[in-house]
Amino acid sequence: MVRPGDWLIVLAGFAVCIYAALHLWSAGAPDGAVVRAGGRVVAEVDLTRSRRIEVPGPLGTTYIEIEPGRARVAADPGPRQYCVRQGWLDRAGAVAICAPNEVSLTLTGRGGDYDSLNY
Numbered sequence: 749m750v751r752p753g754d755w756l757i758v759l760a761g762f763a764v765c766i767y768a769a770l771h772l773w774s775a776g777a778p779d780g781a782v783v784r785a786g787g788r789v790v791a792e793v794d795l796t797r798s799r800r801i802e803v804p805g806p807l808g809t810t811y812i813e814i815e816p817g818r819a820r821v822a823a824d825p826g827p828r829q830y831c832v833r834q835g836w837l838d839r840a841g842a843v844a845i846c847a848p849n850e851v852s853l854t855l856t857g858r859g860g861d862y863d864s865l866n867y
Contacts, residue, residue, distance in 0.1 A: 778840045778855035781819045783812060786850045795819065795855075805849035812853055824849055 783791040785803050793799065793814055800822070801812040808825035818838040821831040824846045831846040831853070840857030 776840045776858045777817065778819075778838065778842070778857040780856045781812075781814060782854045782856060784852045784854070785810075803851050805846070805851050807849045810846055810849050810851040819853060819855060820844070821846060821851075821853055824851070 778795055780792060780794050782789060783793075783801060783803055785805055790803055791801055793801070795814060795817055797814075797816065799814045801814065803810045803812060805825075810821060810825070810831075811823040813820050813822045815836075818836045820836045821834065821844050824832050826846050826848040828848075831844040831851075834844040837844060837853065837855050840855055842855045844853045846852065
């Protein structure tokens with residue numbers, strides 16, 4: 749038998765679930781990008797204006813495009829193009845890694861996703 753107080757508890761539970769889904773599981777907006785090559789930081793840029801960065805690597809040059817609020821690896825000399833296929837990164841904590849050319853792009857900001865919690 750369901751009593752009136754039980755409905756209040758069920759509604760409160762739904763409210764907590766909706767709040768958690770909207771506020772706790774979403775990454776924040778990025779405010780910068782870090783570009784690494786060979787394990788060293790090559791560039792730290794903000795995401796307020798458009799620009800194109802050329803990053804030399806062992807296989808050739810990787811091209812990174814920055815636009816307000818997002819970034820991507822536009823071109824890479826690697827064989828499989830996984831980092832190019834990632835497309836535009838627009839969430840804090842997002843990463844594109846071009847392993848054969850030893851280049852990576854990471855978006856920084858508050859409230860990033862933490863993949864290590866999934867393990």
